[in-house]
Amino acid sequence: MYAAHHHRGGDGGRQADWALSPLPASVKGGALQPSSPCPAPAPAPMPRSPTAFGRFIAIDWSGALAKRYAGIAVAECAAGEAAPRLVEGPGGWWSRTAVFDWLRAELSREPALVGIDCAFSLPFAVAARGFPGREATAFDLWDAVEEICAGEPDFGGGSFASHPLHGAGFWHGGPQPDWYEDPHRATEWACRADGLGHPQSPYKLIGSKQVGKGALAGMRVLCALRAALPGRLAVWPFEDPAPGKSVMVEIYPRLFLKHTGFGQRKIRDGAEMDEALIRLGSHPLQRSGMVSDHDSDALVSAAGLRWLAAQASAWTPPGLDDTARRQEGWIFGVGTSGS
Numbered sequence: 001m002y003a004a005h006h007h008r009g010g011d012g013g014r015q016a017d018w019a020l021s022p023l024p025a026s027v028k029g030g031a032l033q034p035s036s037p038c039p040a041p042a043p044a045p046m047p048r049s050p051t052a053f054g055r056f057i058a059i060d061w062s063g064a065l066a067k068r069y070a071g072i073a074v075a076e077c078a079a080g081e082a083a084p085r086l087v088e089g090p091g092g093w094w095s096r097t098a099v100f101d102w103l104r105a106e107l108s109r110e111p112a113l114v115g116i117d118c119a120f121s122l123p124f125a126v127a128a129r130g131f132p133g134r135e136a137t138a139f140d141l142w143d144a145v146e147e148i149c150a151g152e153p154d155f156g157g158g159s160f161a162s163h164p165l166h167g168a169g170f171w172h173g174g175p176q177p178d179w180y181e182d183p184h185r186a187t188e189w190a191c192r193a194d195g196l197g198h199p200q201s202p203y204k205l206i207g208s209k210q211v212g213k214g215a216l217a218g219m220r221v222l223c224a225l226r227a228a229l230p231g232r233l234a235v236w237p238f239e240d241p242a243p244g245k246s247v248m249v250e251i252y253p254r255l256f257l258k259h260t261g262f263g264q265r266k267i268r269d270g271a272e273m274d275e276a277l278i279r280l281g282s283h284p285l286q287r288s289g290m291v292s293d294h295d296s297d298a299l300v301s302a303a304g305l306r307w308l309a310a311q312a313s314a315w316t317p318p319g320l321d322d323t324a325r326r327q328e329g330w331i332f333g334v335g336t337s338g339s
Contacts, residue, residue: 053309054079055112058251058301059099060294063118063157063214068093074102075298076112077306083277083285084302086295096155100221104228107246111232115251115305117297118218119202119211120235120329123183126203128327130166137326138238142223145216155224157216161205169203170212180204185328187250190319190335196254197264222248236332237325241315249305249332253297256280256304267296276300280307308333 055078062071072094077084090098103114121127121138128136130144148160161170171180181203188199202212225248226233234241235248257267260276267273273291274284282303291299308314317335324330 052079053111053113055110056302056305057112057114058298058305059116060297061116061118061214061218063217065156068095071294072099073294073298074099075302077302079306081281081283083283084299086299096217096221100155100224103225107229107233111244111246113305113309114246114248115301115332116218116248117251117253119215120218120222120250121327122202123185124323124327126169126181126183129168138329142219145219146223149220155217155220157220158213160216161212171204171206173206186319186324187330187334191252191331194334196252196258237320237330250329251301251305252331252334253301255333256300266293267291267300273299277303280304
């Protein structure tokens with residue numbers, strides 16, 4: 001059981017039509033000075049394949065407004081071929097604070113590769129407008145989210161989207177406004193090229209498939225974890241993996257489901273779960289009965305992380321340019337021959 005700390009402090013899968021917004025040649029950034037900024041990163045060279053991990057953790061995420069969420073699931077597996085297992089939250093449910101507390105404790109004990117199903121940044125064609133006067137990075141964005149949303153409980157990030165400067169690009173409801181650009185990151189375009197569906201823009205905050213609030217909440221958790229684990233955590237691709245460090249990566253469960261032959265289908269029961277796990281080099285879970293979407297995404301992603309992490313191409317996708325490494329991030333495994 002994990003005690004929930006009170007931090008200053010809804011969403012679904014990623015799916016929508018795409019509209020390409022050109023990325024400026026240079027992006028300048030902002031006047032906002034957070035009171036408790038994320039630790040400044042060392043310059044990140046092109047990522048390389050890290051040393052082997054002994055533990056793999058996958059988190060199906062939610063940006064919903066609640067105290068506990070059916071939409072959060074956590075699974076883990078060890079190196080090798082053992083089947084993944086679900087990790088039960090305090091009282092049978094996870095909150096974002098409980099996930100933070102658990103990760104802080106677990107990653108203090110041993111390094112792991114941790115994947116979270118949320119965007120680690122925003123499309124900087126729009127996000128950069130919130131930082132006039134300097135070239136901002138993803139860490140600057142996280143600092144801004146933390147300062148603006150510091151009063152929201154459980155790492156909520158909704159108030160960032162309503163901020164007069166930073167929230168200007170978000171579509172909150174009603175018919176699509178004429179000004180809405182539907183911006184996407186390069187990695188989301190790579191998802192489409194890989195046949196992984198049409199991830200929604202994090203700036204679209206309507207519908208059950210919205211991902212923006214989950215992304216903003218995830219940025220707050222990542223910022224807090226880096227502060228809580230100084231020198232022991234790298235957030236890829238903004239920071240380079242290194243021996244002895246845990247690494248956080250952005251994941252997209254559909255990538256692993258596609259590799260296992262499920263395409264756009266969801267896993268519904270234990271038999272289908274075992275079929276997917278075997279194709280990812282894992283022993284079967286041998287679980288009977290129905291499996292929820294959230295549990296299946298977490299379980300398959302944990303085994304998928306283990307399968308994918310050994311492939312050097314996953315750490316050096318061709319599309320991982322300077323904009324992705326400094327500002328927008330990249331979904332682990334997308335745009336490579338391994339996906």
